[in-house]
Amino acid sequence: MSAIVAARRAQPLTRAALSASEDSRPVRLALTAAALGFLGLFLFLPLVAVFTEALSKGGEAWVAAVSEPEARAALWLTLKVAALSVPLVTVFGVAAAWLIARFDFRGRRLLLALIDLPFAVSPVIAGLVFVLLFGRQGLFGPALAEHGVKVIFAVPGIVLATLFVTLPFVARELIPLLEAEGRDEEEAARTLGASGFQMFWRVTLPNIRFGLLYGVILANARAMGEFGAVSVVSGHIRGLTNTLPLHVEILYNEYRFQAAFAVASLLAFLAIGTLVAKALLERRIGGSR
Amino acid sequence: MSIEVRDIHKRFGNHQALAGVSLKVETGSLVALLGPSGSGKTSLLRIIAGLERPDAGQVLFAGEDATRQDARHRRVGFVFQHYALFRHMNVFENVAFGLRVRGRATRPSEQDIQGRVRELLELVQLGWMADRYPSQLSGGQRQRVALARALAVEPRVLLLDEPFGALDARVRRQLRAWLRGLHDKIGLTSVFVTHDQEEALSLAHRVAVLNDGRIEQEGTPDDIARRPATPFVADFLQAEPVAICHAAQ
Numbered sequence: 001m002s003a004i005v006a007a008r009r010a011q012p013l014t015r016a017a018l019s020a021s022e023d024s025r026p027v028r029l030a031l032t033a034a035a036l037g038f039l040g041l042f043l044f045l046p047l048v049a050v051f052t053e054a055l056s057k058g059g060e061a062w063v064a065a066v067s068e069p070e071a072r073a074a075l076w077l078t079l080k081v082a083a084l085s086v087p088l089v090t091v092f093g094v095a096a097a098w099l100i101a102r103f104d105f106r107g108r109r110l111l112l113a114l115i116d117l118p119f120a121v122s123p124v125i126a127g128l129v130f131v132l133l134f135g136r137q138g139l140f141g142p143a144l145a146e147h148g149v150k151v152i153f154a155v156p157g158i159v160l161a162t163l164f165v166t167l168p169f170v171a172r173e174l175i176p177l178l179e180a181e182g183r184d185e186e187e188a189a190r191t192l193g194a195s196g197f198q199m200f201w202r203v204t205l206p207n208i209r210f211g212l213l214y215g216v217i218l219a220n221a222r223a224m225g226e227f228g229a230v231s232v233v234s235g236h237i238r239g240l241t242n243t244l245p246l247h248v249e250i251l252y253n254e255y256r257f258q259a260a261f262a263v264a265s266l267l268a269f270l271a272i273g274t275l276v277a278k279a280l281l282e283r284r285i286g287g288s289r
Numbered sequence: 290m291s292i293e294v295r296d297i298h299k300r301f302g303n304h305q306a307l308a309g310v311s312l313k314v315e316t317g318s319l320v321a322l323l324g325p326s327g328s329g330k331t332s333l334l335r336i337i338a339g340l341e342r343p344d345a346g347q348v349l350f351a352g353e354d355a356t357r358q359d360a361r362h363r364r365v366g367f368v369f370q371h372y373a374l375f376r377h378m379n380v381f382e383n384v385a386f387g388l389r390v391r392g393r394a395t396r397p398s399e400q401d402i403q404g405r406v407r408e409l410l411e412l413v414q415l416g417w418m419a420d421r422y423p424s425q426l427s428g429g430q431r432q433r434v435a436l437a438r439a440l441a442v443e444p445r446v447l448l449l450d451e452p453f454g455a456l457d458a459r460v461r462r463q464l465r466a467w468l469r470g471l472h473d474k475i476g477l478t479s480v481f482v483t484h485d486q487e488e489a490l491s492l493a494h495r496v497a498v499l500n501d502g503r504i505e506q507e508g509t510p511d512d513i514a515r516r517p518a519t520p521f522v523a524d525f526l527q528a529e530p531v532a533i534c535h536a537a538q
Contacts, residue, residue, distance in 0.1 A: 184373035187340050190360045191367040192387035192442055202390070206377040 050268055053261035065262035073239040074247035075266060077155070081230075081243060082223040085162040089219050093170025094212065098204070100171075101178035102186075115171050118164055126164045127232025130157060153235030158243065161229035166219040173215030177208050213281055221274045225267065244270075290351045290445040290478055291316045292337060297346035299332055299502075306332040307343070308502040314446075314480055314495075316351075319472050321489035322482045324499035325525070330482045331370075333499070334448050337480065339363045350445060366439030366477075368449040372431045374423040380434050381419040384409055387442035409437040412471070429460040436468075440475075449481035453488060465492055486526055490514055498522050 055062055065071060099105075100112055118126065133139050134151035144151060151157045185207065189199040205212075227245040234241040236250065244267050251260035292314040299307040307329045314320045322330040335341040337348055339360030348356045355363060375383050384406045388397055397405065410416045413433035423431055432452065439447060452468070453461040469492055472479055483489050489496045490510040497507040498521075506518040517523035 184369050184371060185375055187360070188367065188369060188373040188375070188438075189386070189390075191338055191340070191363075191365060192390065192438065193361055193364075194386075194390040195361065198390045202386070203375055206375075 047268060050261055050264050053257065054265040056261075057258050061258055062262045062265070065259035066266055068259075070239050070242065071247060071259075071263050071266075074242045074244045074263070077158070077242065078224050078244040078270075081155070081158050081162050082220055084159050085166060085223050086216060086220050088163060089166045090170050090212070090216055092167065093172075093174060093215060093219075096171045097174035097178055098200075101175050102183060112175075115168050118167050123161075123165050123226065123228030124232055127161050127229040130160055130164075130229075130233050134160075152233050153237065153241060155241065157233035158230050158241060161233045162223045162226055165226050165229050166222045169219035169222065170212065170215035173211050173218070174208055177211040178204075181207055210281060210284070214278065217274055217278050217281070221271060224270050224274075291349075292446055292478060292480065293347075293349040293352075294333070294337065295347040295349070297333065297336060297343045297348075299329075299336060299341065299343050301332075305502050307336070310346070310499075310502070310504055312497055312504060312507065314478060316478055317476045318494045319469075319479045319481075319492065321493035321496045322480065322499060323484070323486060323489040323496050323525075325484060328499040329502040330484075330499045331450055334450055334480060334482050337446075338365050338367045338448050340367070364442065364445045366436075366442065366444030366447040368432070368435045368439050368447070368452055370451040370454055372423075372435040374431055374434055374438070376423055378422075379419065380410070380415065380421050380423070380426070381406055383423070383434055384438045384441050386438065405441065406437075409441055412440070413437045427460075428456045429464055432456065432464060436471075440477075444477070447477045447479040449479065451483060452481055453483075453485075461488075468492070498525065500525070 054065075066075075096111065096115060100108060131138060131152050134144060134157065135141050136145065136152070138152070149156075151160065185203050186199050189203045194202065225245060226243075227249070230243055231246055231249075234243070234246055236242060236246060238250070242250065244263060248260050248264045248267070251257075251263060292312075294310060294312050297307050297310045298305075310329070310333055312320075312333075322333060324330045332341060336343050339348075339355070339358060343356065346356075347354055350363070375386065378386070385402050388402045388405065391397075406419075407416065410419055413436055415430060415433055415437070418426065418430065418434075423434070426434065453464060456464065465488065481493070490513065493510060495508065496510055496513050498505045498513060500521050506513060506522045508516075508518075513522065514526060517526060
């Protein structure tokens with residue numbers, strides 16, 4: 001009896017909750033179909049196309065395309081640039097995020113705006129700025145040439161351009177996280193006698209580690225895939241300053257479609273690897289909470 | 290160890306948090322800073338701990354100027370309002386933290402750390418909880434872990450910010466009596482912040498009533514309750530009738 005009363009009482013409540021949080025069935029189905037259709041058309045289909053085209057002349061042609069010296073050099077350079085730039089933007093991102101989240105200082109808003117700048121500026125323009133600064137006719141060009149340092153049309157320029165476009169990822173990931181954490185635990189560490197470094201290493205970092213990894217993964221994906229900014233500063237010297245995205249373009253422009261797609265599939269593998277790492281990480285975060 | 294603050298001023302933006310506060314805390318005593326929210330009591334506690342720097346004025350420990358000293362070197366035990374336990378460490382590691390971060394020369398051996406932490410966990414009656422994480426503890430248990438962690442570094446003074454604020458009434462009363470007993474046992478100079486007059490008057494040896502960044506009255510609970518010095522104190526105490534369970538010694 002009492003169960004029936006309880007059920008009756010519960011019913012209007014659940015119905016109200018349903019209508020508040022969920023739409024009717026047809027609407028839900030339509031939305032799901034639209035989202036899946038969109039994803040299929042713009043994400044999944046292109047990926048399938050990359051792999052079918054890459055393998056259109058068989059596995060041997062694919063192996064040949066990705067193992068020719070220029071493709072190998074491009075892969076190596078892409079990995080090298082990512083390995084150089086990602087640690088730097090990580091260190092910068094952590095320092096900037098900590099500064100912005102923990103201190104109130106003059107120029108804080110300006111710094112915040114500057115960190116967002118690479119999101120707002122076209123990468124091609126960013127590349128051009130570096131040419132204007134470090135190119136032969138550029139501001140620091142003569143001084144650099146005098147010391148025999150080559151930045152533009154060389155690896156340093158590519159790293160600089162990559163740093164520019166990947167700069168916001170780590171900082172942007174960490175700022176809201178640090179702000180949400182608050183300073184209590186850090187202050188507790190201070191009163192317990194921890195030095196600044198000990199506080200950061202033993203208290204701050206463990207609390208933000210997953211957010212940090214997430215930011216690093218995003219920055220890494222961008223570093224490996226960047227085209228525009230790198231294209232301007234690279235000079236497209238085969239085997240020397242071509243990254244994977246640039247190499248794909250060159251092959252494509254030479255009508256070597258299968259080879260272009262084969263190299264593109266390498267990039268796709270790097271991207272998929274990144275996504276898998278991200279998914280694993282998210283599952284771990286979910287598990288640890 | 291005695292604490293003295295002299296003519297402390299502190300401003301946050303447009304808000305004058307403290308406007309000339311002077312106070313002496315005798316060695317071994319238990320003093321309450323009582324006042325409504327925004328009266329400056331927490332700011333004063335944080336300045337004593339070295340977590341904020343005063344705009345003007347002095348903080349003295351045992352007669353020595355510590356105003357410029359970093360929180361890290363003051364050897365104060367600070368218990369935060371929301372405990373601020375390290376979430377990613379278990380109870381044992383939380384309590385051991387202050388010992389582990391010491392320089393090589395003064396750091397106790399692993400064996401001594403083990404012994405000291407066990408001893409402290411026994412003191413706060415949580416010896417069986419060493420492997421738990423803060424999220425697995427009740428509010429009262431967290432509070433006691435925070436206290437054990439603060440005591441681990443052998444502080445010269447103990448500062449507590451709203452130590453019972455986040456606890457329900459029953460746990461609060463238990464913990465209050467327990468804290469009082471603990472203070473009588475170890476005799477550490479202690480200052481705690483509260484907005485609850487009953488808590489201040491029943492627990493502390495002396496009470497300082499703050500309002501608007503100034504001390505309105507400082508004295509024994511008996512003084513404060515029977516002879517309020519200003520209309521504010523009378524008003525503040527009248528808000529709720531109080532039974533004085535404990536008279537100052």
